[in-house]
Amino acid sequence: MWAKILLTVLCLSMIGIAAHFNSLRERSLLAAGAHDGPRLRLMTWNIGYAELEDDSRAHTKDLQAVAETILSNDPDAIALQELTGAEQLKILLGYLHGRYRGAVAPPGNSDRVDAVLVKDRDAGFESFPADGKFAIAASFHLRPELPKVVFVSAHADAFSAARRRVFTGEVVDWARNRPHQSIVLIAGDFNFELNPKNESHLYTDNVKNDSEAYSYALKYFRDLGRDAGYTAVNDRRIDYLFGPSEAVLLRRAEVLRGAGVGQMDHWPLLIEVAL
Amino acid sequence: MFTLLKLEVLKLIRSRSFLLSFIALTTFVALMLWGFYSYAERKAGEQVTSQFKYTYESKSYFNGLTFALYSVMFSFSLLIPIFVAMTAGSQIAGERQAGTLRMICVRPVSRVSLLLSKFLVVAFYTYLLVAFFIGLNLLVGLLFVGWGDLQLYPGALNLVDEPGKLLRDEALWRFAYASVSGTWALLVIAAIAILFSVLFDNPATATVATLALYLVFHIVDRVEFFEHLRPYFFTTDMDFWRDVFKPEIPWQSFGRYGSICGAYIFGILLLAVAIFDRKDITS
Numbered sequence: 001m002w003a004k005i006l007l008t009v010l011c012l013s014m015i016g017i018a019a020h021f022n023s024l025r026e027r028s029l030l031a032a033g034a035h036d037g038p039r040l041r042l043m044t045w046n047i048g049y050a051e052l053e054d055d056s057r058a059h060t061k062d063l064q065a066v067a068e069t070i071l072s073n074d075p076d077a078i079a080l081q082e083l084t085g086a087e088q089l090k091i092l093l094g095y096l097h098g099r100y101r102g103a104v105a106p107p108g109n110s111d112r113v114d115a116v117l118v119k120d121r122d123a124g125f126e127s128f129p130a131d132g133k134f135a136i137a138a139s140f141h142l143r144p145e146l147p148k149v150v151f152v153s154a155h156a157d158a159f160s161a162a163r164r165r166v167f168t169g170e171v172v173d174w175a176r177n178r179p180h181q182s183i184v185l186i187a188g189d190f191n192f193e194l195n196p197k198n199e200s201h202l203y204t205d206n207v208k209n210d211s212e213a214y215s216y217a218l219k220y221f222r223d224l225g226r227d228a229g230y231t232a233v234n235d236r237r238i239d240y241l242f243g244p245s246e247a248v249l250l251r252r253a254e255v256l257r258g259a260g261v262g263q264m265d266h267w268p269l270l271i272e273v274a275l
Numbered sequence: 276m277f278t279l280l281k282l283e284v285l286k287l288i289r290s291r292s293f294l295l296s297f298i299a300l301t302t303f304v305a306l307m308l309w310g311f312y313s314y315a316e317r318k319a320g321e322q323v324t325s326q327f328k329y330t331y332e333s334k335s336y337f338n339g340l341t342f343a344l345y346s347v348m349f350s351f352s353l354l355i356p357i358f359v360a361m362t363a364g365s366q367i368a369g370e371r372q373a374g375t376l377r378m379i380c381v382r383p384v385s386r387v388s389l390l391l392s393k394f395l396v397v398a399f400y401t402y403l404l405v406a407f408f409i410g411l412n413l414l415v416g417l418l419f420v421g422w423g424d425l426q427l428y429p430g431a432l433n434l435v436d437e438p439g440k441l442l443r444d445e446a447l448w449r450f451a452y453a454s455v456s457g458t459w460a461l462l463v464i465a466a467i468a469i470l471f472s473v474l475f476d477n478p479a480t481a482t483v484a485t486l487a488l489y490l491v492f493h494i495v496d497r498v499e500f501f502e503h504l505r506p507y508f509f510t511t512d513m514d515f516w517r518d519v520f521k522p523e524i525p526w527q528s529f530g531r532y533g534s535i536c537g538a539y540i541f542g543i544l545l546l547a548v549a550i551f552d553r554k555d556i557t558s
Contacts, residue, residue, distance in 0.1 A: 003387040007545040014537035021531035215428045 037274045039251060040142055040149065043075040044187035044241050045259075045268035048082025048112065050233065051158075053263050057084045057112045060091060065261040067095030070117075073256065073270055077138060078117040079153030079187035079241075089115050103127075105136035105153070114188065116153040130154070130170035131163055137175075139182070146275055147247075150178050154188035161209035164191055168213035176220045183275065186221065186242040189266065190214075193236075217242050224271045228253040233265045241271045248273035279384060279392040287362070287396055296358035300408050303354060304415055307346040311420070338423035339416025340446050344520065346412045347450075348434075351457060351516070355408065356489055359401050359461050363468030364482035366393040367551065368475050377556050390469070390551050394544060397465045402458040409450050409457075425449075427522065439522035449519050456516035456533065463509055463536050464489055466543040473551045512536050 047058040047066055058066075058080075070078055078100070083089060086104050093102055102117035103125035109132040116125065120140035127136040135154035142149060154171045157163040168190060175184045192210040217223075221242035225231070231239035243250075252272035259268050287293055367390065370376035380386060416422070425446035427439045441449060464485060471481035492510040495501050505511045515532030518525055 003391055004545060004548060007541050007548060011538050011541035011545060014534045014541060018531050018534035018538065021527050021534065211428055 037249075038142055038146065039272055039274055040077075040183075040248070041073070041075040041252075041270070041272045042077050042079075042151065042185060042187060042241060043070065043073065043268050043270050044079040044081075044153070044189075044239055045069075046081040046155065046189040046232075046239060046266040047264060048266070049263040050265035057082050058088060059262055060084075060088055062261045062264070063088065063092045064095050065259075067092055069256065069259045069268060070096060071099070073268075075270065076119050076142060077140065077149070077151045079151065080115040080117070081153065081155040081189045082112045083115050084111075085113055089117075093117070103136060103138070105134035108133040110155075112155070114153040114155050116151060118151070128174050130174070131157075131167040133167065135171050135174075135188070142275065148179075148182040150175070150182050150184045152184070152186040152188070154186060154190070156188070156190045156192075156213075158191050161193070161206035161213075165209045165213040165216075169216055172217050172220060183244055183247050184221075185224075185244075186217070187240070187269075189239050190217075191238045192240070193238075221245065224250055224273065225253050225255075225269045228255045228269060228271075231255050231267055231269050239266055239269045241269055243271075243273060248275055276388055276392060279388060280395060283392050283396040284399070287400055290362075290365075292358070292361055292365070293400070296362070296404060297407060299358070300350070300354070300404070301411065303350055304346060304408075304411050307342070307349070307412075308415055308419055311342050311345065338425075339413065339420040340422060340425040340441075340443065342416040342420045343409065343412035343450065344425060347409055347453065347457075348517070350408065352493060355404060355457075355461060356464050357486065358404060359397070359464050360468045360485040360489070361482050362400055363394075363397045363465040364472050364485055365478035366390075366397065366469055367472040368478040368481045369472075371476055371556070372478060380556055386552050387548050390473070390548055391544075394465070394469055397469065398458070398462055401461050401465055402454065405457045405461065406454045409454050413447070413450060425520075427520070434517060435521055441520070441522060452519040453516060456519050456529075459533060459540075460513040460516040460536055463513055463539045463543075466540045466547070470543050470547040470550075473547045473554065509536075509539050512539070 045066070047062065049056045049059065066080075080092075083104060085107070089102050089104050093100060096117075100117040100119055101121065101123055102115055104113045104115045105127040107113050108129065114134070114136050116136050116138040118138045118140045120142075123138050123140035125136060125138050127134045133155070135152055137150055137152040139148055139150050141147075152171065152175055154167075156167045171186060175186050178184045190213070192214050193206055194210055194214055214223075217240075222245045224241045224243045225237075225239070228237075230237045250271070251274050252270065254270045256268045256270055260266070367376065370379060379389060422443055424443055425441040427435045427441070467488060468481060468485040471484045472478065475481045475484065489510065492508045496505055496508050496510050512532045512535040515529055515536065518529045
């Protein structure tokens with residue numbers, strides 16, 4: 001009888017310990033104090049449509065809604081992906097009532113372009129090649145006395161993990177070679193499939209390629225949106241905003257899941273850091 | 276109780292499956308060494324350096340500790356459970372098939388003590404198996420691959436979500452922890468096998484039933500359709516043992532899932548004890 005009682009007590013103790021550990025709160029990255037310098041608010045958003053649509057690029061009819069989301073969240077800079085070209089950017093800037101300036105990257109071998117928008121009137125724009133495509137960066141100052149911010153908008157291949165790895169490597173290499181005084185951030189849709197449990201076909205090396213690409217980015221940058229959750233339909237976290245490991249403090253990381261319109265399959269990722 | 280344990284240990288050591296399990300694990304390590312060498316050569320060779328630079332730039336990535344980690348991870352989910360299920364599944368059903376169970380039970384030894392001593396011996400065997408396997412991998416890694424720090428990358432083993440590193444001495448300690456956490460996780464399988472060993476007359480049936488249950492959960496656990504069911508599978512909880520290899524051990528989830536495994540172990544054992552205590556032994 002004593003053995004049965006002992007086993008019962010042990011079993012119940014284990015259940016009790018498991019319940020105890022479950023109720024303890026995890027430490028949060030966002031729990032630091034609030035008064036720590038000027039805030040930089042950034043957004044990245046792939047405004048294209050799901051692949052099931054005839055044209056999976058951004059639709060001009062949605063741009064007003066995109067502008068409303070931008071205006072209501074008031075980011076200092078925005079990285080957009082999957083625009084059809086400069087014409088769409090011009091329309092979007094019009095909806096933003098001249099509060100932002102922007103530029104699109106050349107299309108390269110793709111039928112869609114990346115764009116970057118900033119509030120700073122003196123911002124400079126520079127596009128650079130990566131794996132046959134182009135990414136675009138804006139350089140601006142949040143305040144004249146603060147270091148220069150370099151904000152990159154990029155979009156990696158959706159179908160080939162090997163190409164994503166090469167693309168990410170070239171974007172990261174470009175970004176990490178910016179002047180040391182500047183604060184460099186890379187935003188965009190990288191399409192990384194990092195969780196092997198989400199990989200329905202286990203006979204490819206997609207997970208390996210994506211993990212290598214992600215690791216390479218993390219070698220020099222920090223994944224600021226890591227705790228914000230999935231950014232696209234089917235519970236996928238494929239939109240990222242990488243920032244410096246130490247120069248900024250993360251204050252907010254949020255996916256605006258109510259912001260999608262039409263058949264968009266991504267939601268904007270909003271990041272706020274203290275400089 | 277001590278005499279019972281001594282007798283059970285002697286029985287275990289004299290059984291063929293005991294030796295077979297250690298030989299099989301040694302063969303597996305040799306196979307892993309061959310695979311690891313050819314993979315490292317192919318991936319770190321001159322012809323693919325340009326492509327490979329994107330992540331694994333460190334020349335010391337492929338070292339004995341990485342080898343041991345991969346080998347332990349791969350074998351833990353599918354190879355070691357077979358031997359644990361085989362040994363635990365034959366404990367009661369094996370005695371019954373050999374016709375010795377009835378004779379043991381007429382002796383002045385309580386059935387509960389008998390079953391618990393058998394479980395303790397299986398637990399000892401499981402630890403021995405895991406510790407031997409980890410030790411052998413580290414030894415082979417040291418002799419044939421060479422040592423360095425243990426570098427961890429996301430994705431490859433689904434172990435970390437950002438790159439990390441364990442210094443050599445710390446990594447060796449983590450392997451020591453893994454021998455304990457791995458044993459604890461495997462004891463869930465041992466408890467299930469003991470239960471089936473009580474329920475079925477044939478040790479093969481008990482072993483196959485245990486493995487079938489484990490593999491079904493293990494496979495379903497990896498199918499996307501059943502993602503919402505994952506928290507209810509004991510195989511999900513068993514994964515806690517790997518947390519010791521994370522640069523910072525997440526003690527919260529480690530404690531939680533380790534305790535859930537403990538609840539499974541003691542709960543299933545209690546059920547096995549209750550059934551065995553009242554069972555008619557007619558063979």
